[in-house]
Structures are given as C-alpha cells and as structure tokens.
Amino acid sequence: MILLIDGGNTRVKWGVVDAGRWVVEGTLGHQDTARFTRIAAEHRGLRRVFGANVAGATVASGIARALDGVAPVPEWLAPSAECLGVRNRYDDPSQLGADRWAALIGARALYRTACLVVNAGTATTVDILDADGDFLGGLILPGEDLMRRALAGNTAQLPFADGEYVRTPRNTADAIRSGCRHAQLGAIERMFREIANMPGARCVLSGGAAARLAGQLAIPCSPVDNLVLKGLAVVAGEASSNDAAHPSCAAERTIHTRTEE
Numbered sequence: 001m002i003l004l005i006d007g008g009n010t011r012v013k014w015g016v017v018d019a020g021r022w023v024v025e026g027t028l029g030h031q032d033t034a035r036f037t038r039i040a041a042e043h044r045g046l047r048r049v050f051g052a053n054v055a056g057a058t059v060a061s062g063i064a065r066a067l068d069g070v071a072p073v074p075e076w077l078a079p080s081a082e083c084l085g086v087r088n089r090y091d092d093p094s095q096l097g098a099d100r101w102a103a104l105i106g107a108r109a110l111y112r113t114a115c116l117v118v119n120a121g122t123a124t125t126v127d128i129l130d131a132d133g134d135f136l137g138g139l140i141l142p143g144e145d146l147m148r149r150a151l152a153g154n155t156a157q158l159p160f161a162d163g164e165y166v167r168t169p170r171n172t173a174d175a176i177r178s179g180c181r182h183a184q185l186g187a188i189e190r191m192f193r194e195i196a197n198m199p200g201a202r203c204v205l206s207g208g209a210a211a212r213l214a215g216q217l218a219i220p221c222s223p224v225d226n227l228v229l230k231g232l233a234v235v236a237g238e239a240s241s242n243d244a245a246h247p248s249c250a251a252e253r254t255i256h257t258r259t260e261e
Contacts, residue, residue: 001043002236003036003071005051006099006228007059009122011208015229016043017238025226030055033062040071049074050236052098052228077102077235084108084234085133096135099228100125103206104135106231110224113200116192119227120207122146124184126191131198141187144209147180165216184209185216192219 001023006013012033015025023043028035040046049067053060053076064074079101081093086108090096099119107117107129117127120143127138142150152160163173165181188203195201202220205213206227214223224230 001045002048002050002238003040003043003046004229004232004236004238005049005053005063005074006102006226006232007051007053007055007063008099008228009054012055012059012063013226013229014039015226015233016046017233017236020233020238025229030059030062033059034066036063036066037070040067046071048072048236050077050232051075052077052102052232054097054099077232086129087132087134089135089137097125100127100138102228102231102235103127104129104231105234106224106227106229107204108133109231109234111200111202111204111222113202114195114198115201116188116195116203116219117227118188118203118205118207118210118213120144120184120205120209120213124187124207124209126188128191128194130195131200136194139187139191141183144180144184144212147183148176151176151180165212181212181216184213188213188217189219 001016001018004015004017012028012030016023049072051074067074077098079088079093079096079098081088084105086105088096103117103119104127107115114131115129117129119125122143124141124143125138128136130136148160151158158176161173161176163177165178166174169175169178192203202222203217205221205223210223214221
C-alpha cells in the first residue's frame with residue numbers, strides 16, 4: 001500500500017493505492033499538510049510515499065514532518081530524459097515540472113496514440129505527446145480563474161466577474177468570464193492542430209477546471225480525474241503501463257528523498 005501525493009500550486013491531492021486498487025483519494029489545502037499524520041494512521045502499513053511537488057519546499061517539508069514516524073520518508077519524482085517509454089524533449093529535461101512529467105507518463109499508460117495532455121488548474125498546461133512517446137513541448141498559461149483575478153487586480157474598471165459563459169456576451173461580467181474561457185479553449189484547440197492529423201489523436205484533460213472545458217472543446221477529448229496521481233502510480237509500479245518493461249525505466253525513475261528549505 002502506497003501513498004501518492006500531488007503537491008500543486010494551490011492544493012495537495014493525494015491517494016492511497018493497494019496492489020493497483022485505488023483505496024481513497026482526497027484534497028488538502030497547503031496549510032493543512034499536518035493532516036497527513038492522520039491519513040497515514042488511517043492506512044497503516046504504508047510501504048512507500050511517492051509524489052510530485054511543484055508547491056515548493058515549505059509544503060514538502062510540512063508533508064515530511066506530518067509523516068515522520070508514521071510513514072516512510074516521502075520520495076519526490078524528478079523529471080528525467082526518459083521513463084516508461086516517454087522521452088522528454090525539453091531543452092533541459094530537469095526543468096520540466098514534475099506534475100507535467102507525471103501527467104505525460106499517465107497519459108502514455110492510458111493511450112498509445114498521440115495526445116494533447118492538458119491539466120487545467122490554477123495554471124493550465126498544454127503538452128504534446130506523440131504516438132511514439134516523445135514529449136515535443138507545451139504551453140503554460142494562467143488558468144481561467146487566475147485570468148479573471150488578473151483583470152480585477154490590474155484594471156481600474158473591471159471587477160472580479162461572476163458572470164456566465166455565453167457565445168455572445170452582452171454585459172461586462174459575462175464578457176470577462178467568456179473571454180477567459182475562450183482563451184483556455186483557444187490555446188488548447190490551437191495546440192491540438194499539431195497532432196490533429198495523427199491517427200487516434202485526442203486531448204487528455206485533467207485538473208480542477210477540466211469539467212467546465214470538456215463540453216466546449218471542439219476536439220476529441222478524454223477527461224481523466226487526477227491524471228498526475230495516475231502517472232505517479234505508474235512510475236511507482238502500482239498501475240499497469242504499456243511500457244512497464246522498458247529497459248531504461250529503472251535507471252530513469254529518479255527521485256529526491258529530501259527537499260531543502
């Protein structure tokens with residue numbers, strides 16, 4: 001039984017997996033990492049804690065403190081040049097976010113076709129994975145809510161708008177909501193053009209804002225809950241992968257066991 005952790009920009013998602021079976025999943029705020037003590041106590045027998053962390057050293061240290069004495073020391077995924085059939089074509093592979101790397105591995109385990117791997121949360125990441133398993137590059141842009149906050153905080157007359165998404169907005173609140181939504185949809189659909197002619201190409205969509213985007217994308221779309229956690233499970237050997245026997249995999253499962261303050 002292992003505890004998987006996705007330390008994101010605003011929340012920490014977690015899940016417990018036992019012999020490939022998802023036992024439970026949950027979400028915590030950054031300020032609530034002390035609750036991992038109770039989570040570990042409720043799932044005695046954890047043999048490993050494995051995660052991806054982009055939330056910074058303070059969150060990682062809080063998790064480590066909470067688990068000290070009740071669970072194994074957390075291990076953190078570090079992006080590498082290759083893992084489980086996914087090849088990282090970033091200029092510097094180590095600079096890719098660990099959450100994006102885990103999501104790419106998760107998508108590869110689920111689908112063998114070309115994928116646009118999208119994680120829509122505080123930030124939206126849009127990454128191209130071809131049918132051969134090559135990560136070709138991707139985008140990072142503010143998420144929809146962050147765009148709305150930026151307008152409210154940096155303009156004199158525009159509020160933080162709780163409008164509705166409509167095709168032809170006729171009031172300011174709807175115009176802001178719809179404009180930010182269109183920015184998300186447009187970035188995703190434009191990037192999908194890079195793989196649209198590849199057989200079976202699809203958008204693999206995850207993240208807290210995925211539900212509001214899925215029904216409005218004009219491209220083949222496969223929503224997947226907690227794709228980062230699913231990718232971590234694959235790397236940890238707790239879920240099936242089409243490339244589980246890849247000869248370079250063991251050498252490329254690079255982890256950090258400590259995050260410095």
